[in-house]
Amino acid sequence: MYKSEKLANSLKLLIQSGTWKPHEKLPSLRSQCKNSGFSLITVMNAYHELEAQGLIYSKEKSGYFVADRKTFSTTHSFDTNQKIEINSIVFHYLKSIQGDHIIPLGSAFPNSQLLYSPKLIQILAQLAKRHFSYEQTPSLPPGNIELRKLIAQRYCMQGIQADHDDIVITSGGLDALNLALQAVTQIGDYIILQQTVFYGAWQAAERLGLKVITIPDHPEDGIDLQALEHAIEKYPIKACWFMLNCHNPIGYTVKDKIKEKLAKILYQHNIYLIEDDVYGELYFENKKPLSMKYFDENNLVLHCSSFSKILGADFRIGWVYAGPYSEKIQHIQLMSTLSVNSFIQNALVEYLSHRDYDKHLKKIRASLEKNKIDFYHFLQRILDQNCKVHYFPSGYFLWIELPKELDSIDIYQSLLSKNISIAPSHLFNAHDTKAKNYLRINCSFDLTASYQEALLELSKCINHAIQLYRASK
Structure with missing residues (x-):
């Protein structure tokens, strides 16, 4: 127990x-x-x-x-949580894993060494010498017009018609998601989240005073559409916040046929979708997965993404493809984050205009795929046979399912005493008190001796917890 x-x-x-x-x-x-x-x-x-x-x-x-x-x-078959208190959990967790002495298996950011781009650094240096070129650039919403045009072009390359006036530049992906959610909801509104979800979604709901309904993860489709429809029938749902490509923390990408069905359900009930697509570029297969915006014919999808997971935390520039909500988001932005770093925006304009950006993406994907496979095979060899490592061909997270009797918070606390961090499932299942036997690890690093030792310590902690449980029976 x-x-x-x-x-x-x-x-x-x-x-x-x-x-x-x-x-x-x-x-x-x-x-x-x-x-x-x-x-x-x-x-x-x-x-x-x-x-x-x-x-x-x-x-x-x-x-x-x-x-x-x-x-x-x-x-019920889905969970309600009208009162949310996760900020304290996240705060204590993030504080606990800070420090250069911690092996960052619990980090949400990829290995910074993989994200280093010589061409981007060169552009930054050149711009710094020409400071007048960016000091005179307006930095107020909706953001650099040339950057918005380049982002709109990339949408069009995926078959998604986009106008730069429908795009708002933000201070990172989480800022984009928060602004989008605030634009379509009011205090007391009901929203739907996936049962296992990035903790930023819970934080946003808590901050905005929203009531949350969670729907269970589907073992094959990722998202349980039947449970979604049942929730919609029972509650006056205003919006959904879903991550459908390279899901954090589990890692799956929802198939196009499921996304198309989801779009029809949203249209039928006039429900907005806040799409968290910050990992969308980190796919391993030949074709980039489609976003929900591709299936959106009624401007119900607010698509949010960011450069921070592919260029590094210092390039915290994101955006919302907001459609008719562009102006409202700009008004909210003026009362909160106000403006986005104009220097970085100018640098991204030059960088995205070169072929180096796509070369950089291709290189990152290859490195992440290699490292993820190395971690996966190593864990398969060393973990207890009752553990299951969920592997999906994208991103840099592995979702580990422990024996049901274990609690990942105990594993997290034990490893932290050894200066190793992991992310326990408590961060991603804020209301499900039964799904505590999961943990997420970051596998974006080269599998060096130090990371192998950290994974061996993880295996030892799990085995020790299993032994303690059996001894108590």
């Missing part, structure tokens, strides 16, 4: 025995951590489990309270 389940069961007994009365306030998360000795993540998961069972409820800025027995709820 998971730690969070044990804690939830203990608290449940206090409620059912009448020790805690209806509408009585529960100890705060931090107080519960101190009282129980469990981590903040464990306590939050326990509270979320009790809330999902209808045993407790939450009030904005007030905490958690015991529910009246008349308000107990039942479970």
